[in-house]
Each structure stands twice: as C-alpha cells, then as structure tokens.
Amino acid sequence: MTPLYILTKKEYVQMFREFKIIWLPLVFMFLGATQPVVTYYLPSILAALGGNQGITIDPSMTQQDGAQVIAATLGSQFDQLGIMIIVISMMGIIQSDKANGMLDFILTRPVKVGAYIGGKLLSNFSFIAISVMLGYFVSYVYVNFLFNNIPFLEMILAIVFYLIWVLFILCFTFMISTIFNGQGVIALISIVCLLIFKIFSGLHPIIDLLNPAGMSQHAMMVLITGSIDSHLYGNMFITLVWITLTVTFSHYWISEKKYHKN
Amino acid sequence: MLKITNLKKGYGSKQILNGVELHVKKGEILGFVGSNGAGKTTTLNSITGILEPDEGTITINGIIKSGSTKYKKQFFFIPDTIHVFKNISGFDWIRFVMKLYDNDQTERMKHFITQFDMEEAMYKPMGTYSYGMLHKMMLIVGFTINPPIIIMDEPLNGLDPKSVLTFKKAIKLYIEEGGTVFFSTHLLDIAEKICNTVAILKDGKIILHEEIDKVVGENTLETIFMEKQNV
Numbered sequence: 001m002t003p004l005y006i007l008t009k010k011e012y013v014q015m016f017r018e019f020k021i022i023w024l025p026l027v028f029m030f031l032g033a034t035q036p037v038v039t040y041y042l043p044s045i046l047a048a049l050g051g052n053q054g055i056t057i058d059p060s061m062t063q064q065d066g067a068q069v070i071a072a073t074l075g076s077q078f079d080q081l082g083i084m085i086i087v088i089s090m091m092g093i094i095q096s097d098k099a100n101g102m103l104d105f106i107l108t109r110p111v112k113v114g115a116y117i118g119g120k121l122l123s124n125f126s127f128i129a130i131s132v133m134l135g136y137f138v139s140y141v142y143v144n145f146l147f148n149n150i151p152f153l154e155m156i157l158a159i160v161f162y163l164i165w166v167l168f169i170l171c172f173t174f175m176i177s178t179i180f181n182g183q184g185v186i187a188l189i190s191i192v193c194l195l196i197f198k199i200f201s202g203l204h205p206i207i208d209l210l211n212p213a214g215m216s217q218h219a220m221m222v223l224i225t226g227s228i229d230s231h232l233y234g235n236m237f238i239t240l241v242w243i244t245l246t247v248t249f250s251h252y253w254i255s256e257k258k259y260h261k262n
Numbered sequence: 263m264l265k266i267t268n269l270k271k272g273y274g275s276k277q278i279l280n281g282v283e284l285h286v287k288k289g290e291i292l293g294f295v296g297s298n299g300a301g302k303t304t305t306l307n308s309i310t311g312i313l314e315p316d317e318g319t320i321t322i323n324g325i326i327k328s329g330s331t332k333y334k335k336q337f338f339f340i341p342d343t344i345h346v347f348k349n350i351s352g353f354d355w356i357r358f359v360m361k362l363y364d365n366d367q368t369e370r371m372k373h374f375i376t377q378f379d380m381e382e383a384m385y386k387p388m389g390t391y392s393y394g395m396l397h398k399m400m401l402i403v404g405f406t407i408n409p410p411i412i413i414m415d416e417p418l419n420g421l422d423p424k425s426v427l428t429f430k431k432a433i434k435l436y437i438e439e440g441g442t443v444f445f446s447t448h449l450l451d452i453a454e455k456i457c458n459t460v461a462i463l464k465d466g467k468i469i470l471h472e473e474i475d476k477v478v479g480e481n482t483l484e485t486i487f488m489e490k491q492n493v
Contacts, residue, residue, distance in 0.1 A: 001361055001364075003362055006358065006362060010347075013350065013354070014347060014349075014350075017349045100345055101341075101343060102345045102347075104312050104341075104345075105341070105345045107312075107329075108310045108311060108312060108334065108339045109359065109362040109363065110331035110334040110335045110363055110364075111362055112329060112330075112331060113329060255329060257312070257314055260312075
C-alpha cells in the first residue's frame with residue numbers, strides 16, 4: 001500500500017467519524033432541490049405571502065425552461081451558498097493539522113509532501129464532487145418532473161465543466177489554509193476571493209478566459225444553449241494551470257516549512 | 263549510524279545551534295542532555311526534518327537528510343507531545359502508522375501491546391488516552407517497526423513505574439537486535455541507568471560525548487552535568 005492510498009483512506013475515515021460524509025451531501029441535495037421547487041411554486045408562494053397587497057403575477061408569463069432552472073441551480077445556489085459551504089467545510093483542511101501538530105507528525109514518517117497533499121485533495125475532491133453531483137442530480141430530477149426534460153449529454157457535460165471550477169475552489173481554499181493559521185481568516189479570504197472571481201465572470205471575454213469561475217459560466221451556457229462556447233477549452237486549460245499553481249505553491253510552503261512560526 | 267556535522271540554526275538574531283558535531287555509533291543508547299534552551303529540541307527537529315537547519319549536514323546510515331522516504335525510514339521519532347486523531351481507536355492508529363512504514367508485524371505489535379498493558383485500551387478512542395498512554399502507544403509502534411535508530415524526546419514522561427521497567431527491557435531487546443537509541447531527556451538519573459553514552463549540549467554545542475561509565479566514575483551524571491554547566 002502506498003502512503004497516498006493510506007492517507008486518502010485515513011481522510012475518508014475522518015470524514016466518516018466527523019459525520020461530514022452525511023451532512024455535506026444532504027446540504028447540496030437540499031440546495032439542488034430548492035431552485036426548481038421555488039421557481040415552480042413561486043407564483044403560489046407569492047400569492048400565499050403577498051395576498052392582495054400589490055403583488056400580481058402576469059398570467060401570460062411563460063414558464064421557465066428546465067435548462068434555465070438547472071443552470072440557475074449552478075449559478076445561484078451552488079455558486080453562492082455552495083461556495084461558502086465548501087469553504088467552511090474545508091477551511092481546516094491543513095490549518096487543523098498545523099495547529100494540532102499532525103502535519104509535523106505525518107511528515108516525520110516515511111511520507112512525501114506530495115503524498116500528503118495528494119491524499120488530502122483526492123479524498124476531499126472526490127467527496128465534494130459526489131456531494132455536488134448528488135445535489136445536481138436532485139435538481140435534474142425535479143426539473144424533469146416539474147418543467148421539461150434536459151438532454152442527458154448536456155447535463156453530463158455541464159457537471160463535468162462545473163466540477164473543474166469546484167476543483168479550483170478546493171485547491172484555492174487548500175492553499176489559503178496552508179498559508180494562514182486562523183480559520184476565520186482562511187474562510188474570509190477564500191470566500192471573498194472566490195466570490196470576486198464569480199462576480200467578474202461574464203464581464204469581458206478576456207477576463208472570462210483567465211477566470212476559473214468561467215468554467216461555471218460555461219457549464220450554464222451548455223445547459224441553456226446546448227452548445228459549447230469556443231472559449232471553453234482555453235478557459236479550461238487556464239483553470240487547470242491555476243489549479244496546478246495553487247497546489248505547487250502549497251507544496252512549496254509545506255516542503256520549506258514556511259508554516260512554522262520561528 | 264547518525265552523523266551530525268557543523269549543525270547551525272538560528273531564529274532571527276538568536277543563534278540556537280552553533281555548530282553541533284555528533285557521531286552516534288550503532289548500538290549506542292545516547293542520553294542527550296542539556297539545560298532548557300540549550301538546543302535539544304532544535305537538534306531533534308533538525309534531524310527529523312521538522313526544521314531545516316541553516317548550515318550543516320545530517321546523515322543516518324550514510325543517507326543524507328532529505329524529505330525522501332528512504333531517509334525517513336531510517337528513524338522513528340517519538341516527540342514529547344504526541345499528536346493523534348482523537349476519534350479513532352488506538353488499534354486503528356497503530357495500524358495506520360505501521361502502514362506508513364510498510365510494516366505488518368502483527369505478532370510483534372501484539373507482544374509490545376501486552377508488555378505495555380495496553381490490550382484493553384486498544385479499542386477505545388485515542389481522545390480518551392492519558393499522556394502516559396499516548397507515549398506507550400508511540401513506544402509500541404517504535405519497537406514494533408524496529409528502525410535503525412529510535413529518536414526520543416522525553417519518552418518516559420507520564421509513564422508509570424511498571425511501564426518504565428517494560429521500556430528498559432524493550433530497549434535492551436531493541437539494542438540486541440541491532441538498534442540505536444537517541445534519547446533526549448532532563449532526567450539525569452534515568453539517563454545514567456538506561457544509556458551507555460551521554461552527550462551534553464551547552465549553548466548550541468556538544469561539550470561532551472563519552473561513554474557513561476568513563477564520564478561518571480565515582481560520581482553521578484548529575485554531578486558531572488553540573489560541573490560542565492559551571493554551576
């Protein structure tokens with residue numbers, strides 16, 4: 001058994017014992033269900049809440065397309081609350097190991113820094129990806145039930161693109177957790193930076209090409225238009241470069257023991 | 263076995279290690295002693311890779327210190343403060359650490375678990391363990407893995423008298439099997455009884471490295487230590 005396998009397994013055991021393996025998928029499933037259900041029942045909800053106090057729904061309003069609704073699940077629910085939840089659940093990914101001495105303990109065993117980082121990222125990404133996919137699948141089921149069918153291939157392509165953005169979210173939070181020591185600071189920096197990336201996506205084609213949040217935009221576009229944008233591959237390549245840079249920087253920080261307060 | 267040459271380490275303007283020179287031979291049980299702030303922990307952390315020294319070289323079994331698994335497999339480090347995953351059982355934790363060393367000597371592990379009276383505690387979460395129990399867990403893993411050298415920082419802290427006796431027996435067995443011990447401690451009487459050599463660190467330098475019997479003679483290690491400190 002390689003150290004990478006042993007450390008990955010250890011991470012899964014910890015997630016299981018901390019019940020993260022239960023609550024994170026549940027949260028994403030809830031977020032996934034929220035968008036189609038709220039969108040579909042919005043007129044009824046407004047009628048029930050607003051009554052006759054000035055809120056009227058245009059009866060000629062066309063029903064939203066299913067693709068738009070599931071795209072809104074990614075763009076609204078997952079990209080706002082979802083980002084915050086991923087960051088909060090991952091802010092201690094390295095910070096807690098630094099604080100309780102576990103990082104030094106593991107690195108004085110026959111483990112390379114790469115195996116330690118790999119174990120963390122592999123386990124956490126696979127787990128977050130499954131949680132996001134579950135939420136997305138719940139949203140897909142509700143959309144198909146309440147709205148209209150979404151082509152299967154487009155649905156799969158969209159989640160693949162979206163998961164590249166999720167991988168960046170994880171690697172970025174990982175890097176911030178490696179550099180900083182307070183969980184509050186880590187959460188604040190990560191959330192603010194990731195939301196800025198998100199806000200800037202869609203503003204300008206050049207920014208979109210360099211912006212990792214562009215992958216989220218491409219995922220939504222493939223759902224809504226049914227076609228792949230010409231800038232997708234460039235954006236995907238640059239996002240993968242960003243991911244590599246964050247992981248390389250984290251590796252350098254840990255290898256050089258920069259996390260020690262001298 | 264362990265060779266340290268011109269080891270230097272400072273924090274800002276404060277120099278902690280001023281050129282440590284030490285050659286620990288195979289079969290030595292070295293008592294590494296020094297006053298608070300002499301640089302013992304810094305030396306240990308430099309050997310194990312927790313810290314990067316400013317200058318100097320460290321080799322174990324001829325392998326130059328690096329982040330490689332080959333170097334890290336030459337030693338087993340028992341720190342003063344033991345860090346564990348609080349919500350996993352002792353048994354799971356031992357197996358986790360042994361796997362990192364690619365070691366599956368279950369029978370040997372069970373032998374040391376029995377010797378250190380840890381059978382009952384093995385299936386309890388490690389968060390419930392006392393300080394002494396955590397040290398016993400590390401000693402069990404260290405003696406099971408049987409690396410070329412075991413590096414210990416105050417390993418007897420928190421151990422009950424029976425466990426200290428077991429520790430002495432285990433060290434004897436380990437040395438007979440070809441091991442070497444680097445034993446950092448403040449307990450000079452224990453060092454005198456357990457170790458066969460002593461190294462005294464003062465102001466970041468080794469001022470004495472000799473066989474205990476030759477150093478002590480008619481005196482005690484405590485007397486010699488105090489003389490060397492000019493107190």
